[in-house]
Amino acid sequence: MILDGKAPTGPIETTWERHRSDMKLVNPANKRKYRILVVGTGLAGASAAATLGELGYNVEAFCYQDSPRRAHCIAAQGGINAAKNYPNDGDSVFRLFYDTIKGGDFRAREADVWRLAQVSNNIIDQCVAQGVPFARDYGGHLETRSFGGAQVSRTFYARGQTGQQLLLGAYSALSRQIRAGTVKMYPRTEMLDLVVVNGEAKGITLRDLITGEVRCHAGDAVVLCSGGYVNVFHLSTNAMGCSVTAMWKAYKKGAFLANPCYTQVHPTCIPQAGEYQSKLTLMSESLRNDGRCWVPRKREDVGKPPDAIPEDDRDYFLERKYPSYGNLAPRDVASRAVKEQCDDGRGVGPTGRGVYLDFKDAIRRLGEHELRERYGNLFEMYERITDEDAYKVPMRIYPAPHYAMGGLWVDYNLMSNIPGLFVLGEANFSVHGANRLGASALMQGLADGYFVIPYTIADYLARTKPGKVTASHPECRKSIEDVKAQAKRLLSVRGDRSVTDFKRELGNLMWHNCGMLRSNKSLSEALSTIPAIKEEFWQRVRVPGTSAEFNPQLENAGRAADFIEFAELLCRDALHRDESCGGHFRVEHQYEDGEARRNDARFCYSAAWEYKGEGAPPELHKEPLRFEHVHLMVRSYK
Amino acid sequence: MQILMNSVVRKTLMSLTGIAMLAFTTVHLLGNTLVFNGPDDINAYSAGLHYLPTLLWAVRIGLAGALAVHIFFGLMLTLENWRTKPHKYAVKRMLKASFAGETMIWTGLLTLAFLVFHLLHFSFRLVPGSVPAPDFQGRFDIFSMVRDSFRSGPISLGYLVAMAILALHLSHGIQGILQTVGLNNEMSMPWVRRLGKGSALFFFVGYGVIPLLVLAGVGVFAG
Amino acid sequence: MLDVVNEDLIREGKEPIAFDHDCREGICGMCSAVINGVPHGGFERTTVCQLHMRKFKDGDTLYIEPWRARAFPILRDLVVDRGTLDRLIQAGGYISCHTGGVPDGNALPISKGGADYAMDAAQCIGCGACVAACPNGAAMLFVGAKVAHLAVLPQGQVEAPERVAEMIQAMRDCGFGNCSNHYECEAVCPKGISVKFIAKLNREFLKALILAKTGPFKSSD
């Protein structure tokens, strides 16, 4: 099937305004009759729930943590983009739009990206009004810094804790609505199924993580904001609880999952230390503003302490390969360059999987004090983890899985192919194409939640009658039974391997065969191994405890089961996309200098997969991408 | 009355009444130092105080009121605080909290006990054998009363212990006043803490020297 | 660290220990455990999830306990319910503003010092260690940080009197204790939140009271 993204045509500058005035509205007195279920209260979910609640809808919000303030976006360090052009360095909505499209390697829908660039400015204003303490200069105005993939300084930040401050802003807006009674918050609940009635999303089934109770909440629309899925690689920069589960359940109920193979590997993470490590820690990309990446030029220098290697014997490989962007080359490009150096036997550190990120020149130029101002908490974090003082010895970094560009397919209104199911934030596939630029995930989450969904959801609701389905509907009851059955099945295996064990096995396979570099061979191999892992999982997994209690192992088991199934789809998508683009690098398709070679003739589309039942191959739907405002070209950062 | 349920209001009242009592404690200390000049000055001072009964009683009632408020809220706060921790840790290590801070209620109550005794002793003069003959001008002989009382080892010792307890209470209390009424920040914090400890020590020494010197029998207390 | 223990327990067929965690990088505030008598273990600016075994000697015995306070009921093993912290924020730990219709971000200049001060306070991760450590089970550091963060910004000053009064009231309603200046909270806070914010909280409240902007004497302007 050819999918239609429903983006309005005509001059792009005014699409959003025109579309907004074309959309239907819900009468204020009727709003309270509509119940909206918001799954996830990260940036996307909290901002959506708060805004919808404020508008007068009856909102219920859910998250698996004990408080909405703990969603994974709290970990975002670097910053958030906006086309404010405060520094007067030539930024504009068009430039942000252009950078994002190009950064995404021409695999995103133009109109959506334009809208994002347009509302980016409102986000900053909104956050300032909420009391987000962005960095300021001595004149009292907002500070910006530059980030990978951009030549202007458009990234707003709050020390190294931007995500935290933005989330706390959204969380405070949400708290205000909870107090006002318009939003009802359900922490420590996990969505385990989507209820679809007559082809429309009308409810969700969840498990209360404390009591184990499984129940169904019915509503008039479901807004899914459940974040990304890169924990499928086991070791990633994501929080432990991030999972594909909500997305996967929606997929199994008919929602299309688009471009799952677009996964982003972040270049600047702290290298893995031991086998049992469960999480990799990211060092903000902003460090590449002032830090310089290098490895020893000669292989025999590898074991030596960094001081002992003279300047001439250091290879500042990013500056060498990409003279105009240098250390600020985008993530996919930088990650591959790092891997290339390490594969060449010039990686540093105990495992040989690392390169230096050196601040010596920055300290000389700016002084240690200034550096402390800019990155103090990052250096502290680095020291806590590695016991090394990065003011004295260079940091060591290595790439790690970080972000999911793919996600549930949505149209311009952020609605999936199932009417009534809206998808926001990292969980949708919309604006980042094949690669996301730094500081734009926060921007997207808030744009979706504050400025897009309030309009687009009204357009849907105005066309449906409120309260069509209640929790006693047969579909709801069936869904509850299904969820209970799955838990029972997991508990009854009583095998001898822990859930983590399986996750590690799957993650290893994914990282090696479908990580930074992918090939026909590696992907086929993965596709033949995953079913075996799945089989073994259902025979040997050990889930202790019962389902009627607080049981984190059971939660993890459910998530792992979904990851295993999802991994197959991810590899399938990666195999089908026989080109290199953005975060998806197929070794068969590269230029002589190792850069990604896109194939626009065959793959200039978004790939949306439809579930066809257990065991049956999913069906591929294509949404062709048209580029009218930027010209398709080879993405170069040289 | 609602306002008196407010935790910060309650604590501020503790501080303000604490300040009032501190003011008295300071003046009293200065007055007491007159004993070092011999009987004449201190007896005159005491007689002088009693010369203005209205003022005297006003101050007395004020102080008694302050003490009552202080004790009332001290008890309330402490009882409330105890209830917030129904389960104790099996192991608990404190990083900053001090012994003085954790024992405020006990040092406070012991100070109250001391006060009762002290009033019976020197104000109501009900402690047997502590009332001397009037001095040569016919005034009440505070000097001899104090000197004779402190010549008894147990009484001196009791006073010293009481002074130590009070000092403990004040060392935490004084630094807390500024924090409670909001006059503290990062820069002043170390100084505020030093002020608390320093003035507590000052009170301890200031009050403590009297029984000590009497016991040692030096200067005006000789003979 | 607990992961490894748990994997061993599962392999041996025993019940694993339930504990809260998520981000593993000291920012989400989910993890919570008292180690050897100190919430988060007592290493400077370190959450439990960032506490590495290398900080202990081989053969050391560790005592691991949950947060203990009336306001944080224990759910299981090391897991407690910190919903009361959310309730404190709901009592006023926000700036009331509509989505949209706000002035430009640069419309109100904010001094760098003020922004830095706000950020120092806003860093709180809501872990609740301050409550767990406080001998009085007081949430003053948590509330102080929020009140100070918002009160120093011009946007937050409008509601400052009501906010501080309501949050103090909420502390009482949620079963937190009163501060008696032990400063234990500051000592264990993984973000190094300073007790100067408690002084600020007190100051803000007394100021509001004296100016008759809150409480029973509230003037009607």
Ligand SMILES: Cc1cc2nc3c(=O)[nH]c(=O)nc-3n(C[C@H](O)[C@H](O)[C@H](O)COP(=O)(O)OP(=O)(O)OC[C@H]3O[C@@H](n4cnc5c(N)ncnc54)[C@H](O)[C@@H]3O)c2cc1C
């Ligand atoms: C270390 C790190 C640093 C980053 N730095 C930056 C940066 O500097 N700039 C930038 O722009 N982006 C950054 N990102 C990316 C950005 O943080 C994420 O893309 C963003 O957090 C996504 O937000 P979200 O609201 O979509 O999802 P999340 O923040 O992941 O929120 C997901 C929500 O869904 C809930 N949830 C999930 N599944 C379920 C379920 N089954 N049932 C119920 N609830 C569920 C969770 O409880 C949570 O509330 C960073 C990411 C990481 C990992």
Ligand code: HEM
């Ligand atoms: C060595 C230490 C002390 C000595 C020698 C001392 C001496 C005296 C004397 C002589 C009087 C009676 C004064 C009079 O009737 O004119 C008195 C009264 C009193 N003292 Fe002390 N005192 C000491 C310590 C303290 C302390 C530490 C406190 C409490 C903080 C205290 C509180 C009082 C009070 C409340 C009175 C009653 C005042 C009144 O009559 O209004 N004294 N003291």
Ligand code: HEM
């Ligand atoms: C001479 C007598 C006393 C003086 C000068 C005094 C002084 C002080 C001061 C200055 C404080 C600090 C207040 C604050 O930080 O808010 C304080 C606190 C306290 N006092 Fe006293 N006090 C005296 C007697 C008592 C008595 C008799 C009690 C017994 C009930 C008592 C109980 C307390 C308690 C419990 C506190 C701690 C309150 C808190 O910080 O929450 N005090 N005192």
Ligand code: SF4
């Ligand atoms: S003030 Fe510190 S200890 Fe308390 S909740 Fe915040 S971060 Fe945790």
Ligand code: F3S
């Ligand atoms: S430890 Fe408790 S007593 Fe006050 S200063 Fe901190 S809240």
Ligand code: FES
């Ligand atoms: S797990 Fe997030 S702070 Fe420890």
